[in-house]
Amino acid sequence: MKDNVKSEGRRAENLARTLKPEIVAVVGATNALEKAGAQAMLALAGFPGTVYPVNPKAQEVMGQRCYPTLAALPEAPDLVILAVPSGLAPHVAEDAALAKAGGLLVIAGGFAETGEDGRALQEALLASCLAADIRLLGPNTSGFINPKRGCVASFAPGLDQISAGPVGVVAQSGGVNLTIALLLHRLGHGVSHAVGLGNSADVGTVELIEFLMNDPDTKSIALHLEGVTDGRALFQAVARATRKKPVVVFPVGQEDVGDFALSHTGKMMGAHQTTVAAMRQAGALVVDGAEALVLAATALAHRRLPPLAKPGVAVITGQAGPGLIIADRLKAAGVDVPPLAPETVTSLNGLLPPLTYLANPVDTGRPGDSFGAVVETVLADAAIDAAVIYALDEPSALDAKVVLGRVLEKHDTPILFASLGTRDMGAEHAALSAQGIFSAGSPDALADGLIALVRDAEAQHRLLSAQDEAFAPNKAETLSSTPDEAEAKELLAAYGVATPARVVCETGAQAHAALETLGGPVVVKVLDSTILHKSDAGGVHLGVRDAAGLDAALEAIDAIPDLGASRRYLVEAMWQFDTEMIVGAVRDPSWGVCLSVGSGGVLTELLADTATCLAPVGRDALRERVMSLRGAALLTGFRGGAPGDVDGVIDALNSLQQIMFDHPEIAEIEINPLAVRADGVAALDALITCTQSNAE
Template sequence: MTDVGLRPRDRGGLGSLFEPRGVVVIGASTDPDKLGGAMAASLAGLGLPVALVNSRGGGGMFTSVREAADGSPVPLDLAVLCVPAAACAAVLEECADARVGAALICAGGFAEAGGDGVEHERRLREAASSTGIRLLGPNTSGFFVPASGLRASFVPGVAHLTAGSVAVVAASGGLNHALAFALQRQDVGVSLGVGIGAGIDVTAVDVLEHLAEDDRTTAIALHIETVSDGPALLAAVAKVSATKPVVALVVGEHDIGEFARSHTGALATSWRSTRSLLRQAGAVVVDDEDALVTAAATLAAVRLEPQSDPGAALVTGQAGPGLLVVDALHGGDVRVPDLSDKTRARLGELLPPMTYQANPVDTGRPGPAHADVIGAVAADAAIAVIGVYGLTEPVIDLPRVVASADLNGKAVVVGLDGPAEEVSDGRRTARSLGVPLVVGPRALSTALVALVEDARLASARRDATIAGAHGAAGIVADGVGWTEAQAKDLLDDLGIPTPSRAVCTTSEEGQAALARIDGPVAVKISDASVAHKSDRGGVHLAVTTAHAMTTAVDALRSIGAVEFLVEAMAPAGIDLVVGARRDPVFGPVVLVGVGGVATEVYADVAIASVPTSLPRLTALPGQLAAHALLDGFRGGPTVDREALARVLEALGDLLVANPHLDEIEINPLRAHARGLVALDAVIVSSHQPDEMADEQRKTHE
C-alpha cells in the first residue's frame, strides 16, 4: 500500500507505539524459544493485522518491511525488532521507509555491553533521531495494553494480564512484569505496562505525558532506577499528578553500584534527592514494590479531595490487627483524630458495651449494625478516610456491608484477612461493587497512608504559586574566592541576618570594633584561602577585654593574618545547615538540615527543587527526622519556620539568578530565642561570572 502517512496526532507522541493500527515483527520466527517466535506468539491474540518479517522468508513470512507494508491493509505503525543489536539501526531505517511510526527493541548488546555495542547504540540513536521513529528500548522485555490485546512482550505470563486502570511505568522490563503480575494476583487490571530499558528515545517522561491524556488510566505506578533529565521528569510528574495519582518507587537506597551500572548503563542519581523531588512534584513515594502495588491499586479506585491534613479512622473487628494498623498510621504521619461526642454517642447506641468506641472503633465481631457504625464514623467531620478491617465472616460480607453504608462522601478502604478461598471471594465482591479492598493490616495502613499523602500533595500543589525570583535576582555574586566577611555581606544583601561585625587590619580597629559591638566578640582570621579557620588557630572566642583583643590580634598575626574579622557572638540556640546547590540531575535545589554530624550520619536532610513556593519551603523542615528539635526541644528555641523558609528562598533565588554559582551554604545558621543568624557561610563557584555580570557587581558594590 502507498500514501498512508503517519497519523498527524502521532507525530512525536506515543500513539503509534501504544495504539498502532498494525504491527510488524521483524526477525519473526516459528520457533517459540526464539525472541522472534515468542513475540509473534504473544502478539497473535491481537485483533489487528500483525505482519511477520524474516529475511529468509518461509512460513508465510514477508522478507522485508517494505514488502510487509505493501501487503498490509492497514498502516504498520509499530515495528517489533527481533534482530541482533548490530542490525537494529539499518532495520530502523527500513522501517522509516515503510512509514512505521514506532519501534520496540528488546535485545541487549548495546552500550551497556561495551565493545562493539557502543557503536551499535550510537548508530541506533542516530537512526532513531534521523527517522523520527519513537523507539522503546533496547534492553527491555517490552510493553502491554491488555484492553486491546496488545502484548508486545516475550514473557509468556502476560497472556494472563487483564485490563484495568493502573498504568505501570518501570525502568526495568522485568519489574514492569513483576508489578503487573503482582496487580493481577490482587485482581487488579492494568491499562498499560511499560519497561523503559535503555531508554535511548522513549523515557518515563514520554510515557507519563502519554498517560496524562490516557482516559483508561486512573493511577500510575512509577519505578525509577536512574534519571537522565531531572527537570523534565519532575515537570511530567507534576503535570500528571494534577489529574491522576502517581506512586513512585526509587531503587538504590544502598550502594548497589556496579550491578546497577551494568544494568542501566548510567550512574545512579542520589536516592534521597530523587525521592524528595518526586514527592515535591506530586508523587506519593513508597519504600518497596509491595507498597507500590497496594498504593497504586488503591489510588486507582479512590482519591481524596486535596486537603492539608486529612484525618483517618479505623473500624476494626479485631483489636490486635487494629493496633498494627494504627501503629503504622502513626508511623506514616497520618492523623487518627478523636471522634466527636456526637459520633461517640451514636456508636454507643449501635455497639454493645465493652467495645471500644473511640478511634479506632473496635466493634468486636461485626454485627448487623456494622454498616451503621461505618456510616456514623463517616458522618464525623474530623474524618476524611476510613479503614474497615475484619476477618472474613460467613454472615457479614465486609465489602457488601461497606457498599451498603452511607459514607457521606468519605473514602473507605476495606482490609480483609481470612483463608485464601474466602479472601478471593471478598476481592471479587469488592471489585464488582467498586469498593477498594486490600488484604492484611499492613496493606490497609499502606493504602490509607497513600491516600492521605496524595491528598496532602494535592493540597500543597494548590497552594504552590511560585513567586519567581525575588530580590535576589538583582544580586550578582562574584566568582572569586570569598572571605567570610564578603560572604556575610552578600547574606546581608539577601536579607539574611548576620552578626554585627567589622573587618579590621589594625589592633586599633579591633579595639574600636570591640567597643562598638555589644557583648563578647569572636576574632577570626579573614582569608579566603584558609578553609578550616579553627584548626589553624585562626579563631578566638569570647573576647571581652582590650587586653584579650590585643592577645588575639597578636596571635592571629603570628599565623600570618593580614585582615581579621571582629564579630558579635551569637546567643545560644540550635545550629542548622541551609544551602542551595546545583544537583547534577535535577538542577537548583535548596536543603536544610540540623547542624553537626547528625545531618550526615543520619542522612537527615530535607531538599526541594527551586524555584518553588514559600509554603512548600515552610513545610520543608517538617520532613526532617529531627524536626522535633525545631519546636522548643528541651527548652530550646522554637524556630520561626517562615523566617527559615525566606532564608531558603533567598538562597535558591540567588543560585537561580547566578548561573556561575555552584553552591552557597550557611553552616551554622543559628536559631536562637529571638530569630535566626548566619554564623558562617561558604560560597563555591567553579567559574567567573561573565563580564556584564561583573560590571553589575561593581555597580552594586
C-alpha cells in the first residue's frame, strides 16, 4: 500500500513536471527543417528553460550540442518530446527512465488507433512508462502549450504567439485543442494550458481536470469530449472541479445513441444525451460548439456569480436597439431581467435626460458624464446580481476602461461590456479584461457571456441544495434469470410501485377463469421474457370484456411465431389514467446506474421528450428532471385537465434506483407506460433485463 501511495505521488509530481517543464529534451532533433524534430526545436525557440537536442547521428542541432541518448544528458529532463518513428517509442521510454525524465510527449500516430499491432506497440510503450512512473501524453496528439512557461510542445507553427491567460483547455482531439487555443487567441484571450490528449494511453481527461482544478493560473476549464470510457470518474472529477472553478463542456456526437440495451429506455438514453445530462448534473455548463465553448469559458474566467437560484440581471445600453436585442436574447434563455425598484428609477430620473427607458433595460441615450453614476445606481438595486453594458465606440463620450474601473472600486457585482466601432478595440478589450470585465464584440456575444454566468450560478445553487443520497444496497435474492412481466411487476410491487391486479394463465381455461375473477375490462398479454415489445408482436389486447373478446385475444397471441408449447398469458385489470410516462434505469458500463423519465406509451421515441440523470440522486433533483419535460404541463392540469401525481412519479424513480443498487445483476429496468392520475401512479408494463450471465 505504501509503495502504491509513493508511486501515485511520483506520478502526480511527474505530471506537474511534464506540463510545467524547466528542462526539455527533443529526441530526434535535427537541422533538416522538413522533419518533425526540427519543427519541435523551432517551436521551443522562445522557451526560457533548457532544451537538449538528442540524436545519435548528430553532433549539434541549431547551434546546440546534441546528445546521443537521454541517459547521456547532464541533468534529468522534465519533458521528453519524441520526434522519432512510432516503433522506437518503447525504447526511448526505457532510455527516459534511465534519465529520470518526468514525462513523454508522443505526437506520432501508428498506435492503438491503427489496429491490433498498433495497440500492442502502445501497450509496450505504456508499460515502459508505468514501470518508472513516467507520464505519457498521447500518443497520436498535437501536444500542448503552456504560454506562461513559454513552452510550445507541438510541431504546429505560430503557437508561440498565443499569450498566457486564464482558460485551461483539455481536448480529446489534438486538432480541436489547437482550434480552441487559436480561437481564444483571436478573441484576445490567452490560455493557462492547452492540452490535446490523443489516445490517452496514460494521462486522460480526469487527471487533467484535477490538475487544472488546482492550478492557480487557471480560472476556468474548457473541456472537449469525443467519447467517454469512464463516465463515472469523469462525472466525479467535474463535480469536484465545479465547486472550485467553472467548467464548460463541449461534447460532440449528438447522433450517437450508444451501445445500450434494446428497450425504449436504452434508446432514449443515448451516449450523447447521457454525457450532457451527467455534465450538467456535475455542475458544468454544456455548450454545442467550439466558439460557444471559448466565449463561455472566457466570460466565466473573468468573474463568477455566487450560487443563486435565479440571478437578476440588468441591461444598460447607450442605444435602444442593441439593448432590445440583448434583453430579448436573455429573456428567451429564461434569464431574469427584473424591473428596477421604484427608488432606483427615481434616482435614474435625476441622472438621465427625459424620454429614456429606465425600468430595465436602462436606455441612457448617448453616454455622458453621468454614465458611471447610472451604472452604480443600477448595481445598487437589490434585485440585480450582474449587469451587461453596451455602447457604440465613442471615445469622446465614454472611456469604458476608466468609467467602469471606477465603478468596480465601489461594487463587486459582475459587469460584462460590449462595444463596436471602426478602430481596433484590442487594447480596450485587454484593459477591461485586466480589471476583470469580460468584453465582447457584439450584442449577441455579450448576452451569451452573461447567460453563461447565470447558468453557472444556477448549477452551483443546485449542487449546494442537492440532498446527499446514499443508496446502500439491501440484501436481496439474486435473480437467476431474466424475469417475465409478471415477475418484474412482483419485484416492483415489493419496492412500493403500484401494479394492476393480474393473473398468470397457462391455458385458455385459466384465462377465462381470470376474466371471471377480475371482471371486465381487462388487458390480455403474451407472457414471454424474450419478447421485448409485445405490442409490436401482436401480444397486447386492450379492453377485453367478454368470453368472445377473450377468445379472439388468445387466438391472436397463439398465432405469434416461435412461441412454442410453453406459451402463457397475462390477464390484467384495466387501470384508467390521465397521462402515461416512461421511467427506466440502465446500468451503463461507463456511467454506472442512470435514470430516465419521459413521455410514455408508443410515443416515447416519436416525442423524444426525455430527461436523464446519474444515480444516486435526491428527490429534488428527480423533481427537476420530471418538470423539465415538455410534457410536464400534462402533470399540472393542462387546459383544465386533472393534475397528475408528480410525487408518485418521483417515488417510482426512487424505487428504480434502489432496485438497481440492490440487484447488481439487473442491466436495465423499464416501466412503459407508467400510468399517472391525480390519486397515484401504476406500472402498466414492466421490462427487466439481466446481465448476460444471469440471463442464461
